Amino acid sequence: MNEKEILQQLYESVLQGDSAKAVEAAQQALDAKISPLKAIEGGMTPAIQEVGDRFGKGEMFLPEMVTSADAMEAALEILEPFFEGDEGAKKGKVLIGTVKGDIHDIGKNIVIALLKVNGFEVIDIGRDIASTDFVDKAVDLGVEVIGLSGLLTTSLPMMRDIIQILDDDGVRDQHKVIIGGGPTSQEYADEIGADGYGETAYSAVQLCNQLLGIAS
Amino acid sequence: MPGLHFEMMERVDQGPRVREKEFDTSIFPRVKELAEKYDIKYDPAHPIPDDDAMADRLFAAGMEYAVEKGLWVLDTQKVVHFTEAEIWRFLDNFHTPLTFGYGKDQVTLYPRKPESDVRPLVIGGAAGSSMTEGEIYVKHMMNFALEPTNDMIANGNPAWIEGREIRPFSPNEVHGAIQEVGWIREAIRRSGRPGMPMFVAPGCAASAPPAVAIINEERGLRKGDFMYAALLTELKSDYDRLIRAVTAVENGVHVATLLAPMIGGWAGPPEGAAICGAAETLLGAICHSSTIVVNHPVHMNLKNGATTHRQTLWVESVIGQAFSRNCRFPIGQNVFLDARAGTYEVLWEAAVNAIVAVSSGQHTGPGPSGITGGDDVDMISGIEMRMLGETSRAVTGMSRKKANELAVKCLEKYEPTLGNPPKGKRLQDLYDIEKLKVKEEWLAKFKEVKAQLKDWGMPYR
Numbered sequence: 001m002n003e004k005e006i007l008q009q010l011y012e013s014v015l016q017g018d019s020a021k022a023v024e025a026a027q028q029a030l031d032a033k034i035s036p037l038k039a040i041e042g043g044m045t046p047a048i049q050e051v052g053d054r055f056g057k058g059e060m061f062l063p064e065m066v067t068s069a070d071a072m073e074a075a076l077e078i079l080e081p082f083f084e085g086d087e088g089a090k091k092g093k094v095l096i097g098t099v100k101g102d103i104h105d106i107g108k109n110i111v112i113a114l115l116k117v118n119g120f121e122v123i124d125i126g127r128d129i130a131s132t133d134f135v136d137k138a139v140d141l142g143v144e145v146i147g148l149s150g151l152l153t154t155s156l157p158m159m160r161d162i163i164q165i166l167d168d169d170g171v172r173d174q175h176k177v178i179i180g181g182g183p184t185s186q187e188y189a190d191e192i193g194a195d196g197y198g199e200t201a202y203s204a205v206q207l208c209n210q211l212l213g214i215a216s
Numbered sequence: 217m218p219g220l221h222f223e224m225m226e227r228v229d230q231g232p233r234v235r236e237k238e239f240d241t242s243i244f245p246r247v248k249e250l251a252e253k254y255d256i257k258y259d260p261a262h263p264i265p266d267d268d269a270m271a272d273r274l275f276a277a278g279m280e281y282a283v284e285k286g287l288w289v290l291d292t293q294k295v296v297h298f299t300e301a302e303i304w305r306f307l308d309n310f311h312t313p314l315t316f317g318y319g320k321d322q323v324t325l326y327p328r329k330p331e332s333d334v335r336p337l338v339i340g341g342a343a344g345s346s347m348t349e350g351e352i353y354v355k356h357m358m359n360f361a362l363e364p365t366n367d368m369i370a371n372g373n374p375a376w377i378e379g380r381e382i383r384p385f386s387p388n389e390v391h392g393a394i395q396e397v398g399w400i401r402e403a404i405r406r407s408g409r410p411g412m413p414m415f416v417a418p419g420c421a422a423s424a425p426p427a428v429a430i431i432n433e434e435r436g437l438r439k440g441d442f443m444y445a446a447l448l449t450e451l452k453s454d455y456d457r458l459i460r461a462v463t464a465v466e467n468g469v470h471v472a473t474l475l476a477p478m479i480g481g482w483a484g485p486p487e488g489a490a491i492c493g494a495a496e497t498l499l500g501a502i503c504h505s506s507t508i509v510v511n512h513p514v515h516m517n518l519k520n521g522a523t524t525h526r527q528t529l530w531v532e533s534v535i536g537q538a539f540s541r542n543c544r545f546p547i548g549q550n551v552f553l554d555a556r557a558g559t560y561e562v563l564w565e566a567a568v569n570a571i572v573a574v575s576s577g578q579h580t581g582p583g584p585s586g587i588t589g590g591d592d593v594d595m596i597s598g599i600e601m602r603m604l605g606e607t608s609r610a611v612t613g614m615s616r617k618k619a620n621e622l623a624v625k626c627l628e629k630y631e632p633t634l635g636n637p638p639k640g641k642r643l644q645d646l647y648d649i650e651k652l653k654v655k656e657e658w659l660a661k662f663k664e665v666k667a668q669l670k671d672w673g674m675p676y677r
Contacts, residue, residue, distance in 0.1 A: 061484040062516070063244040066237075101384020101422040103290065103456075106449055106481050110516065153346055153373050154389070154422040157381035182520055183346075185592060199519055 003034055010043025010075065015050055017067025019074040026078035036079035044072055048117040055114075056202065062110055069116040090121040092212045095138050096147035097125035098181075099158035104151035107181055110201040111147065118205050131161040138166075138175050145208050148194075150181040159184070160192040176211040180204055220302055221465065224503045227296040228289045228458065239288045239295070240482050243450055246285070247488035250277045256534075258486040263529040263627070264572055264620040271330070271537035278494020278538065279303065287447075287499040290454035298502055306502045307543045314507065316368065316440055316470070318411030321404075323367040325508075327544045330537045330577040333613035339548060339581030340601040341370020343417040343444070344521070346593045349374040353396070356643060357403030359598035359652055361412060365605025368442070369404055369412050370582035371396060373419025375593050384422035390429050392420030397430045397437060415472060415582055417444030424459045431467045439468035442507070446474040447500045449514075450482045450492045461504035470507040473500035474550065479527050480516030486527045489513055493535050501545060510582065511535050512550035518635055520586055522554035524565040525634065526627055532569075533576040540577025549573035551583020551604060554630075556595040556640025558658055561630040563665040566600045568626040570607035575619035580608040594642040599654055599662050607669070610676045618673065625672055 001009070006028050013021035022044075029039040051068045054060035094115055098105050105127045115122045125137055138146050146166075148159045159179050166172040179189050180198040189197035195211055198204035209215070250256075254277040256270060265271075279300060286295040312327045326334045340360045347353050353374055361369050376382065377392035396418055404412040416437060421427040427443060430436040437443060445461040447453050461471045477493035479486050497509045513531040514521050523532065532549055539547050551569040555561035566584050573580045584600040611619060630637075643649065646658040654662075670676050 058480060058485075058517075061244060061488075062481050063241045063484065066241060103448065103454065106478060106516075110481075152384075152422050153344075153375070153419065154382050154384050157383050160381075161383075183592075187592075200517075 001028060001032070003032060006032055006034060007039065007043040010039060011047045014044050014047035014068055014071045014075070017064055017071050019071045022071040022075040023078055026075040030078070030082060036082050039079055044075060048072055052114065052117055062106070062113065065113045065117065066109070069113050072117065091119045091214050092145060092208065093121045093123065093141065093143040094145040094147055094208060095123045095125055095134070095141060095143040096149065097129045097134060098127035098149045099155045099162070100128060100130050101158065102150045102152050102155045103127045105149070107151070107201065108149040111149070111180065111198070111204045114201050114205050115208065120208060131158055131165055134162050135165045135169060135171070139169070139171055143175060144212055145176045145178060147204065148177065148179045150183065153183045155181065156183055156188060159194070163193050178204060178207050178211070220298065220306060220502050221462070221505050223298070223302070224296060224458070225462070229292045229294055231294050233293045234288060234295050235293065236288070240450070243285075243482045243492065244484045244488060247281065247483050247491045250281055250491050251487040253277070256487045256490060258527065258530055260526055261624070262620055263526050263623050264533045264575055264616050265530070266616040266620065268541065271534060271541050274490055274494055274534050275538040275542040277491045278498060281491055282495035282498040285451055285495060287503055288452045290448070290452060296503060298499070303498050303502060307545055310543070310545050312544050312546065317413035318438070321409045321411030321413070323413060325546055325579065327540070327546065328577045328579070329540045331575060331613065331615055332577060335612055336574050336608055337367045337579040338365055338605045338608050339368040339370050339415050339579070339583070340366035340605065341415065341582050342372040342585040342596045343370055343419060343582055344552065344585045345372050345596045346375040347372040348594055349376055349395070352594065352644070352649070354399045354403045354406070355649055355652060356594070356596070357400050358407045359643070359647070360601050361404050361407035361409050362652065363598050363601045363605055365609055366601060368415045369400060370415045371400055371417060371419060372596070377420060382420050385425075389420055389423065390426040393418040393426030393430050394436065396420050398435045401435055413441055415442040417474070424456045427460045428463045431463065431469055437469050440470065442470045442472045444472050444474050445504050446476070447496055449476050449478050451496055451499065453503065458503065465505045471504045472508050472510050472548070473504045473506040474510045474512055475500050476512045476514050477531060478514050478516055479525070479531065486530050490531045490534050493531060494538055497535065497539060497547065508546045508548050508579070510548040510550050512552065518554060520554060521552045522565070522586065522634070523550060523552045524554060524568060524630070526631065529568065529572045529623065532578075533572050536573065536576035536578035546579060548579045548581060551581055551585065553584050553586045553600065554634055555637035556586065557597040557600060557643065558641035558646050559638050560661055560665060561633055561637050562600055562640065563603050563662060564626045564629040566603040567607045567665065567669060568623050570604050571611050571619050571623045571626065574608050574611045575614050575616050580604060594644060595640050597643050597646050597654070597658070599646070599658055603662065603665070606666070606676060607674065610674050622669065622672055622674060
């Protein structure tokens, strides 16, 4: 296969969410001496942008976006050891989870998939997570952004608690905090001192870009 | 109702472990195949389709998928399976009519079919909507109970309890749930309907203990009232939810199973959400020994869970038609509105939900509601309930063709602002709160919308 065909294969495998095919194409790229950066920019990035566009238009759905993100991650694992300098570096590290007492996680999962396809490293801490666990994990992993999700009204105080614990532990300035989900609002984000509120899954991506000073 | 109580308890921790991601991501490819096999097709021009054969095929697709897929349990990561024979054993032993409530306030649920002239039950309340605690909460509940078309009272969500935020698994959460149901009992007594059946998903109860604590003949849920137990989207449950159901059933409280198939989520497009929703209806009803399933399809583009997107209306309609045509198990329609009290949009949304639910063989409610939180408190009123109830009565017996015409006209009124509706007002701004009398400005909007619907052919009395 020539370079064009390999990049096309990378594009198609990510678009179709085919991890095995994506890994194979990434290896072929390396074998053909295509630089990892070119493989990403010429094959995978256009595919993932296409996935994001189709998802936004309602032409692709959550499971397809998740499998596309998985395929991209699988291919990146093959390419990563061959990056030079900061080639292929992630935009930033985001820890995200649903707060204590709330196990609704579809909104969180959509945000995770969108952040991944937009180049962020995402740590999914899960659902029904104790406030202290959010803080401890964020500190341990040195994440730039903490994303708090919740569908229930009773989730709101837990978001306030997490910000308070970050303050009490003296690490508030090391992490940006964003909130989202049914009962949240910009007013509530302002009230509890969060750094941002995402009304939609897409706005969570924009917020992360904005907070980390990245052009979207 | 006789569910498969023992079978469920035995099977929640049996069989091989299934990882959640594997369970989730395998839904879409399969429901896509089933949509093709059973020829299930969404048509935006017909949020209320007039196709009996498709309704029957959807029921068959839901049955096939329920048997094949089963219900995943979070705590054990196992899948509870039931055979088709077991599912029919549950459905065939379900006896309707059923009577709820006490004394003069009793109401009876009769089986319905699409276009049926049998009056639906209307369940009025606002689970999900934040309300000021105490006397204002009681006034909200009275406002719903005083609407004569309301057959059963549903709760709202106190925003605080004793001035404190409500934290899950805290003592204040249990205290709050007990207070909340006590206020509903007070409200129905003060409204002259002490025996009115209650349909409660306590807003203070994010966890099971407070839900369990509200069963109390003297001041809480009585035998024969309803408690919610929701499934998790899609086709999932956990011990917390199953504990609520077991506690209710073994104390003589009816279980209403809530399900929320998501359009754009794990099941993909409306067709996938409908098949998933039909399967969830069967599995939820059986696992919870439910008396009713409340369908609440959601759309991933609508943050606050509104049921009034054109695609969610279609999912509501086809599931309602599928079940009412093929068994006697009743389906309710959760009514979550995007707009807030005081706006024209909220009235059009309430009307369209009633039109879809009733013409499709379902019962109306609980609703009208909407997820609110933070500072967005008390943005709901009895006038939306009046629109829901009066429209439910008027649309009873209407053909699906005519109902579809009216639904499409309603959609044209609010669809342009769906997802970004005009800001509404609080109950305290729209009513004389002491006397619970609606102010002229809000009543005039109600009359205007109703007159327009009447002009289009809605047979209000």
